[in-house]
Amino acid sequence: MEMKSEHNAPGRPRASSRDTIEEAAAELFLEQSYAGTTIDEITQRAGVSRATFFNYFASKGDLLWIDADHAIERLDERLNAGDCVSDAVMAVAAEVGPERVPLAVTQSDVMGTGDEIVASGLPRVARVSSLIRAALSREAAGVTGGLELSVRANSLTGAIVA
Amino acid sequence: MEMKSEHNAPGRPRASSRDTIEEAAAELFLEQSYAGTTIDEITQRAGVSRATFFNYFASKGDLLWIDADHAIERLDERLNAGDCVSDAVMAVAAEVGPERVPLAVTQSDVMGTGDEIVASGLPRVARVSSLIRAALSREAAGVTGGLELSVRANSLTGAIVA
């Protein structure tokens, strides 16, 4: 388990661009809306090039789900560590707290449809659902009803989203 | 209720472009995948201009959900006609039948991730959910528990999707 890549990484060191980009994006999303700001503007304010943006984020929509992605990773860790499903979910949910409202929510209020936002969020839901399904199938090894499994997993993720 | 706009519409008549586009797209999606065909190719084969495409479809992804959209509209009609929810859902589901597999499904098998496909499908799910929520709230006028309403609506849509 490499923790933080101490200080002897081969190659050029990162210029701490990631945090800079996140901050610039958060600012601009407040000033103008999400849909109203281009990647060019973000990288321009962050003082990095456009190529660097895609070096850190796979798509523009990823910016809306930074916090959620962190939470999902923690959930994954706990599940892999053998925690039971409900415990892991509650623990992670408690960690995030209400002050950590993801940008996605605040933006969906501002924007008209929020259609693109919800679309960008779908892969996260799918991932959580997949994680929980796997964990559930490990828990109840005997019950092989795949469909019922999916249903339970989906209803759980639905509860989480709410 | 205007049925089909008999034959005396003012203005230029449609050149039956819509069906032509749908057919061309279906062909190309089979030959090459969904992601592998551009809108230019589709309109080229259909013999219409690119602008005309966006005159009939709001986005490329809409092509995958033509059948589903028809079903949704029928569902809407039935609900507005006062049918009870479960009856309307069953009726529409019976209408579609298994031979009418939407392109979305066949394509998601072919493609790698199917991520974009599922994203393009989300608005449909949202719409169905919205319709059902509205109908349910009309049915049980007394129960104002908005959250429980949403939960029931969502679980119903989930069942439909499956």
Add this chain to the structure above:
DNA sequence: TGGATTGTTAGACTTAGTCTCGAAACCGAT
């Protein structure tokens, strides 16, 4: 014949996302 209305088209434009290549910054070893 001459609007009024509607469908079609061409083309420019913006933006997200991909790709390639070269330069910059660091490492360890010679």
Add this chain to the structure above:
DNA sequence: ATCGGTTTCGAGACTAAGTCTAACAATCCA
């Protein structure tokens, strides 16, 4: 100090989706 190796950063070209505008074509009605 210099030489590879390795990784990040940046510039620019490129594709493709989607928007927009303004012109053109076909039809109806008067």
